[in-house]
Amino acid sequence: MTTVLKLGGSVITDKTDPETVDETNLGRAADALAGRTDVVVVHGGGSFGHHHADRHGVSTTAGTRDPEGVRAIHGAMKRLDAAVVDALADVDVPALPVHPMSAAHRGTDGSLSLPTGQVRAMLEEGFVPVLHGDGVVHAGEGVTVLSGDELVVALADALGADRVGVCSAVEGVYGDDGAVIDRIETFDDAAGALGGSDATDVSGGMAGKVQRLLGSAAPAWVFGLDDLGAFLDGGDPGTRVG
Numbered sequence: 001m002t003t004v005l006k007l008g009g010s011v012i013t014d015k016t017d018p019e020t021v022d023e024t025n026l027g028r029a030a031d032a033l034a035g036r037t038d039v040v041v042v043h044g045g046g047s048f049g050h051h052h053a054d055r056h057g058v059s060t061t062a063g064t065r066d067p068e069g070v071r072a073i074h075g076a077m078k079r080l081d082a083a084v085v086d087a088l089a090d091v092d093v094p095a096l097p098v099h100p101m102s103a104a105h106r107g108t109d110g111s112l113s114l115p116t117g118q119v120r121a122m123l124e125e126g127f128v129p130v131l132h133g134d135g136v137v138h139a140g141e142g143v144t145v146l147s148g149d150e151l152v153v154a155l156a157d158a159l160g161a162d163r164v165g166v167c168s169a170v171e172g173v174y175g176d177d178g179a180v181i182d183r184i185e186t187f188d189d190a191a192g193a194l195g196g197s198d199a200t201d202v203s204g205g206m207a208g209k210v211q212r213l214l215g216s217a218a219p220a221w222v223f224g225l226d227d228l229g230a231f232l233d234g235g236d237p238g239t240r241v242g
C-alpha cells in the first residue's frame with residue numbers, strides 16, 4: 001500500500017520568520033514516519049519558499065524570467081528539503097531528496113508534466129523519496145510555483161497510491177460552525193466555509209488545497225500533526241476529501 005504524504009510548510013517551518021525550521025514539529029513528524037518505507041513524502045514551502053516567491057512576484061500562475069529569483073526560490077526549498085531528509089535520516093528512515101524543478105515542466109495551459117519513474121524505482125528499492133514544492137519551468141511564463149498540494153495529487157495518480165495525507169497546521173477543514181468537517185465529497189460541501197490563508201501563501205490556502213485533492217483518484221485526508229501517526233496507521237482523522 002503506497003501513501004503519499006504532504007507535510008505542510010506551516011507545520012515544519014515557522015511561517016512568520018524567513019527560513020526558520022520548526023525543529024520540534026519536524027522531529028515529531030519524523031518520529032511518526034520512523035519504520036515506514038511505503039510512503040512518498042512531499043513538503044511545502046512555509047517560510048522558505050513562500051517568502052522568496054512573494055518577493056519575486058511568483059505564484060502558481062504568474063511566472064518570472066529572473067534567474068536569480070528562481071535560484072532563490074529553488075535554493076531555499078532545497079535547504080528545507082535537506083533539513084527534512086536529515087530529520088528522517090536521524091530516525092533511520094531511508095530518505096532520499098528529489099527536486100521537482102530538475103524534472104517537471106508546465107505547458108502553456110499550466111498543465112504539469114512530472115516524470116515519476118525515479119520515484120517509483122526508489123520505492124521499489126526500499127527508499128523514501130522526499131519531494132518539495134518548487135519552481136517549475138512554465139511555457140510562456142518563465143518559472144512559476146509548483147505547490148506541494150499539486151505534487152501530491154500528481155504523484156498519487158501516477159503511482160496509483162492508495163491514500164493521500166495532507167498534514168497541515170489545522171486539524172482538518174473547518175465548517176461554518178467552527179467544527180472540523182468529517183468528509184467533503186464535492187467542493188460545494190465546503191464552499192461557504194473555505195476562505196484564504198492568512199499568512200503569505202502563493203498557492204491558494206485551504207480552498208485551493210481541497211479543490212486539488214478532490215481531483216485526486218485516491219482518497220485524501222487533511223489533518224493536524226497530532227493525527228499523523230493515526231493517519232499513517234490507516235485511520236480516518238481530520239477531514240476526508242473525496
Ligand code: IPE
Pocket residue numbers: 007008009010043044045046047049050053073077132133134135145146147148149201202203
Ligand atoms: C510552495 O509549496 C512552494 C514554494 C513557494 C516554492 P506549498 O504551497 O505546498 O507550501 P505550503 O505547504 O503552503 O507552505
